[in-house]
Amino acid sequence: MTTTSRPAGTHGPAHSAGNPGRLRAALGALAAVLALAFVLVPRPWAASMSDGGFGDQRRLVGRLSDAFVGYWDSGDRDISPDLKNVMDYWSQYHVAKAVCAALLLLVFIALGVHLWRSFLRADGLGAGRRAALASAGGVATALALFSLAAVMANVQGATAPLSSLLSLLPIRTPHGALAATLDQVRQHLAEYPDPGGRAPAAVEVMVDDFARYHAVIAVAASTVAVVLIGLSVASWRKSARTAVSDRRTKRVFRWFGLLSALLSLAVVVVAAANTATTADPAPALLGFFRGGW
Structure with a gap:
């Protein structure tokens, strides 16, 4: 019984043709899972790391508005417990998003490098396949840049949650106590820094x-x-x-x-x-x- 040996350094057709496709499919599937996690995971994760009660955006804005007014009225420099709870939630929300975005960035970089290398080595492929590889590489590059921007924005939100939360306040359509508080904030900011030392600690x-x-x-x-x-x-x-x-x-x-x-x-x-x-x-x-x- 004889066996036919394969020269060293060579691979079968199925092996050489299948690996690139499987790698692209695996990276694409991983990117899809991470993109879904980027959307679905942050809210429940943040809720589990805080006192909860932020079921939707409307409830979050309502609790933030009340906590912001309460903090302003307290006159203290230390963040009030209610506002701190909202800030903790918001910080953890952005931490989860930053982690998902960072993982997406790594996946899209790996996918982009793989696609561009495949494009450069695509001598035996037709013009259509080469164009498809180049287009896919361009999309992966663009998505990597988008992921990088998402990482930066969410690190910013996690590091300074108070300023990030301020963007959720209904600045243009306030009512009640929030409207009065915002008027006072604007007045003191217009005079800041106050030489007389009358600026509220907040x-x-x-x-x-x-x-x-x-x-x-x-x-x-x-x-x-x-x-x-x-x-x-x-x-x-x-x-x-x-x-x-x-x-x-x-x-x-x-x-x-x-x-x-x-x-x-x-x-x-x-x-x-x-x-x-x-x-x-x-x-x-x-x-x-x-x-x-």
Whole structure:
């Protein structure tokens, strides 16, 4: 009985053709599960980590409005128990979203790298298959960028939950005690910093938290800008080192180099704007309470 040995380093057709498809399917399924978790998991997770009672958006806004009025009326610097409970819920909500978004970012990066590598190695495929791989790679890249933005936004919300929660207040259509409280907040912010030291402690807390809220994005955006600039430089260098005959590879690296450079400029603008607000947060906070956002 004889056996036919296969030369070292070779693989059967089913193995070589099946693995890329299975990997793409696995990553796509994982991304779908994480996207679903991003939508469904944060609320029950946050409710389990707080005193609960935030069944829907309307109830959350109602409890926030009452807690905000109560905190303002207390005159204390320390956050009131009711407002702290809402803040704890909101912080955990954003922690859950940030974790899901970070995992999605990793999956889309892995999927994008796999798709672009497949595109560069697709010499034996037809034009239609190559176009499909390039399109899928572009979509994965766009989704990775969206996931990155979601990570940044949710880290911001988890780090400064008070400022993040303020965006839920019905600033433009307040009524009752909330309307009176917002009028007082606007009045004190317009005079902030008060040389006479008459500003309520709550105003100082909100201003400090608003500065931290924007500092988080300033730091995150600066970090992302450095990474994007590095990716742009690396892509252009790889394009320059690629043989002239390999036009497809040169185009892909040039495309990534240009995209990274343009994105880095946009992120630098975001970092600069948030840095300016961090340095002088009161006017921007006043603009928010006046309905400027």
